C-alpha cells in the first residue's frame with residue numbers, strides 16, 4: 001500500500017521527486033533543500049520524503065526543546 005507521498009512521487013510531473021508532508025507539496029531535489037531551509041528559518045517542523053522514498057522529520061520547533 002502506497003502512502004500519499006509515494007503516490008505523489010509516482011504521478012509526479014516534471015522533475016518533482018521529493019515531497020513535503022507539512023505543505024503537502026512536491027519539490028525537485030534541488031528545491032527541497034531550500035524549502036527545508038525555509039521551514040528552519042520559520043522554526044517550523046517539517047517532514048520530507050526524498051526521491052529514494054526515505055522520509056525524515058526535521059524538528060525545528062524550539063518550543064519542543066523546552067526549558068532553558
Ligand SMILES: [Zn+2]
Nearest residue numbers: 020022023046
Ligand atoms: Zn514544506
